[in-house]
Amino acid sequence: xxxxxxxGQPIPFRPGQSVGAALIAAGIYSWRVTRVDAxxxxxxxxxxxxxxxxxxxxxxxxxxxxxxxxxxxISVTTQRGTGHDDLAV
Amino acid sequence: xxxxxxxxDQVWDVAVIGAGPAGLAATVAAADRGARVAVIDAExxxxxxxxxxxxxxxxxxxxxxxxxxxxxxxxxxYWRLRDRLAQHVAAGRAAHLxxxxxxxxxxxxxxxxxxxxxxxxxxxxxxxxxxxxAGSEGGAAGTxxxxxxxxxxxxxxxxxxxxxxxxxxxxVLAPGAFDLQIPFPGWDLxxxxxxxxVQSLIKGHGVLAGKRVVVAGTGPFLLSVGAGLVRRGATxxxxxxxxxxxxxxxxxxxxxxxxxxxxEGAAYANTLTRHGVSILTKWSVLRADGRGRVESVTVxxxxxxxxxxxxxxxxxxxxVLAVGWGFVPQLELPLALGCATRAGASGLPVTVVDADQxxxxxxxxxxxxxxxxxxxxxxLVEGEIAGLAAVRAxxxxxxxxxxxxxxRPDEPExxxxxxxxxxxxxxxxxxxxxxxxxxxxxxxxxxxxIPGSWLGALTDDTVVCRCEEVxxxxxxxxxxxxxxxDARTVKLLxxxxxxxxxxxxxxxxxxxxxxxxxxTPAAHRxxxxxxxxxxxxxxxxxxxxxxxxxxxxxxxxx
Numbered sequence: 264x265x266x267x268x269x270x271g272q273p274i275p276f277r278p279g280q281s282v283g284a285a286l287i288a289a290g291i292y293s294w295r296v297t298r299v300d301a302x303x304x305x306x307x308x309x310x311x312x313x314x315x316x317x318x319x320x321x322x323x324x325x326x327x328x329x330x331x332x333x334x335x336x337i338s339v340t341t342q343r344g345t346g347h348d349d350l351a352v
Numbered sequence: 353x354x355x356x357x358x359x360x361d362q363v364w365d366v367a368v369i370g371a372g373p374a375g376l377a378a379t380v381a382a383a384d385r386g387a388r389v390a391v392i393d394a395e396x397x398x399x400x401x402x403x404x405x406x407x408x409x410x411x412x413x414x415x416x417x418x419x420x421x422x423x424x425x426x427x428x429x430y431w432r433l434r435d436r437l438a439q440h441v442a443a444g445r446a447a448h449l450x451x452x453x454x455x456x457x458x459x460x461x462x463x464x465x466x467x468x469x470x471x472x473x474x475x476x477x478x479x480x481x482x483x484x485x486a487g488s489e490g491g492a493a494g495t496x497x498x499x500x501x502x503x504x505x506x507x508x509x510x511x512x513x514x515x516x517x518x519x520x521x522x523x524v525l526a527p528g529a530f531d532l533q534i535p536f537p538g539w540d541l542x543x544x545x546x547x548x549x550v551q552s553l554i555k556g557h558g559v560l561a562g563k564r565v566v567v568a569g570t571g572p573f574l575l576s577v578g579a580g581l582v583r584r585g586a587t588x589x590x591x592x593x594x595x596x597x598x599x600x601x602x603x604x605x606x607x608x609x610x611x612x613x614x615x616e617g618a619a620y621a622n623t624l625t626r627h628g629v630s631i632l633t634k635w636s637v638l639r640a641d642g643r644g645r646v647e648s649v650t651v652x653x654x655x656x657x658x659x660x661x662x663x664x665x666x667x668x669x670x671x672v673l674a675v676g677w678g679f680v681p682q683l684e685l686p687l688a689l690g691c692a693t694r695a696g697a698s699g700l701p702v703t704v705v706d707a708d709q710x711x712x713x714x715x716x717x718x719x720x721x722x723x724x725x726x727x728x729x730x731x732l733v734e735g736e737i738a739g740l741a742a743v744r745a746x747x748x749x750x751x752x753x754x755x756x757x758x759x760r761p762d763e764p765e766x767x768x769x770x771x772x773x774x775x776x777x778x779x780x781x782x783x784x785x786x787x788x789x790x791x792x793x794x795x796x797x798x799x800x801x802i803p804g805s806w807l808g809a810l811t812d813d814t815v816v817c818r819c820e821e822v823x824x825x826x827x828x829x830x831x832x833x834x835x836x837x838d839a840r841t842v843k844l845l846x847x848x849x850x851x852x853x854x855x856x857x858x859x860x861x862x863x864x865x866x867x868x869x870x871x872t873p874a875a876h877r878x879x880x881x882x883x884x885x886x887x888x889x890x891x892x893x894x895x896x897x898x899x900x901x902x903x904x905x906x907x908x909x910x
Contacts, residue, residue: 264413277558279396279406279415284557292645293542299821303644305542307818307857309549310401311394312530314852315540315818329549330508332396332407 265335269294276333283309283316283328286339294318294328298344318342362901364390365746366739367503367520369454369685372400373728374720374735375526376433381739382524383440387746388902390518391437392449392505394885395556398437400528401548402728403430404555415558423554423580425616429732449900452505452516453885457523457685459715460502499715501689504897506887513888515897522715522742525686526735529679529721532698534806534861535824537814538640538649539675547577547676560584562672566649568592568637569676571800572617575631577674579620582627589668591629592651594636594677595800638665638809640673649673660805677802680860681722684884689713693878696724697797700860701878707783709738717742726793733786740779807868816865817858819851824865831866838875839863854881 264275269286276285283306286294293303295317307315309329316328320339324346328339368379371393379391391398396407403424406415421427440446503518531546538544545561547569553559564587567578578591624631638650638660652665678698686703687693692712696702702724709717717738720731810816812825830836830846839859842848848862849855855862859879867874 277413277415278409278411280557280559284553284559287553287561288557288559297821302540302815302821303542304540304818305645306545306549306553307540308530308546309552310530312853313546313818313857317852329552330394 267333267335267337267339269339270341280333281329282318282320282331282333282339285333286328294339295342296344317346319346362519362899363500364388364518364520364902366522366524366742367392367501367518368524368526369457369503370400370526370528370720371395371398371448372526372528372720372731373402374731375400375524376437377732377735378524378526378719378739378742379446380433380436380440381736382743383446384436385740385743386445387743389440389446390449390520390900391446392452392454392503392518394451394453394508396450398434398448399430401552404552406556406558419558420555422583426728447900449505449518451507451509453508454503454505454685455883455885455887456504457688458502459689460500460519501715506885506891513891515887515891515894517897517899519899521746522717524717524719524738524742525722526720526731527682527685527722529681529725530856531676532678532680532860533675533857534677534802535814535816535858536637536639536806536809537811538642538646540815540818541640541642541646542644543642543646543671544640544673544675547573547674550672550674551577551580554580554584560586561674562586562670564589564670565672565674566590566592566668566670567674568649568651570594570802571676571678572796573676575617575620575624577676578629579623582629583623588627588629589670590651591624591631592635592637593631593633594654594803594805596634636660636803636805637675638662646670646673654803654805658804659808678800679721679725680856681725683722683878684881686711686718686722687878687880688882688884689716691716691718695876697794698725698802699874699876701876708741709734710741715745724793725797726789730786730789730793733782733789737779737782737786807864810865816862817848817851819853820847822846822848827862827865828869831869835870837867837870837872839877839879842866855879
């Protein structure tokens, strides 16, 4: 079974699944921390409308987990705030 | 102003946006009659939300159609349309541009200031490729039109999100709808999902959202989601339906047997009954609780005064809560073109169309949920009507073309007459069917109204705008201090709707909260969003995109 990693943990998936669907299938429900109140978020609308499921994929933040296809070997990491902490001064 | 022959080569007869039931029916109806059609859709497979399918792939262990088939209805119709589209694509009459997110549509005049430099050559990897193809057979001859439309779309399958353009003489917009949501304490906890999201996980990904799932909100869609969950092996402690307990609702089977075309509902009801799922009517969600994710939902009956009765509340342990309150039509593209709207059954705006699904903008046809939420059966009918009307508008070979090609190649005039007659009959049938289904949809909408009880249960510290994390209290304060009940003022002062989703999720609720605070009715005016899908500044800066042209014109002698 192909896998990607989420914060270093291997997540198996079946071709055709999104990153968000594979995470839910693995029992993971949150992968973002909001920028104001630091609240956990994950999949909500599931169809690309709400942007709640934003996540960092291979270093690129603000990817919709519900739309991003799961792919073998990609690195998915929890997104904190805007996902651009590295740009903070 | 007329389009020169070389420009015409770059223009499709019809561009259909959205490949759900409405868009798929429109595409096939138009291509069947000889029009050159490009259908543009954000998903990997045609079908929309109703017939959501995973991307077709060849790897072992993939999510297979057969696996998700039990969760679908009227699949035979889907397969027919999908196969027909594939035939048209193979024959070069149609292109299916999958995973393209349309971010803008705009009218363009031939010879206008925007010369579309990219339009001279077909975009690499677009037409003719595996994901979008157009081949050798020409379609519409006939009249030239002075106006055409540019559809600007982002190719979501490329990591760089390349932009492309489709230029067409007519548009059929069938963008669909998404779940209407209202806030309650705890609704932003992970594990609280929209009912549509839970359904899409099953249909599109073969994934069960949770093991123990309460389904709450209002509308017959909740039954469909509940049935899908129990069939897949989840426990559904309750379906919590906020609408009034009319007798037909207590026995959903009776409701749906009223229309033989929606036997679908009866099947859901049977499944739920067999699994012993209780349906609480005139109950609603009071709050959701959990540490870091949802662990329980508290539901309460709506009392005689229309408020939730906390004294009779029940707390139900869950690992997922699915909520849905009807649907919000996606109006970005119709509004961008200036299509007129009216208040729909839910109070939210829907578009105005005539008997041919024509919008108030010449050349623009609308079908499906944007014309008023009515479900897949109605969307199929509206889509076919729109596709046929678009073909007539562009003067494609028309009904005769199809008939001539198929039945009487030797006697074109007889074939023409036969085709005309068949077409007239078909259109009468479609009109009647649309009338019936629209009446039924209106009756459903009247039953499944969102009760006002949620406003009383909404604590000041509850987030309403999930993107900008704006609370109900902040919206109420702005409404009081500035006498502001309209969405725009509230948005400018308190920021709900300024975030990623641009108010798609909280827009309805934020306006209700502000209006309620001032004791006025919520207006729910249409909200224009010039950018209908996310795109990068780099994409904009890259200039006018290359056109995906019907390449057949370059290869044939038509």
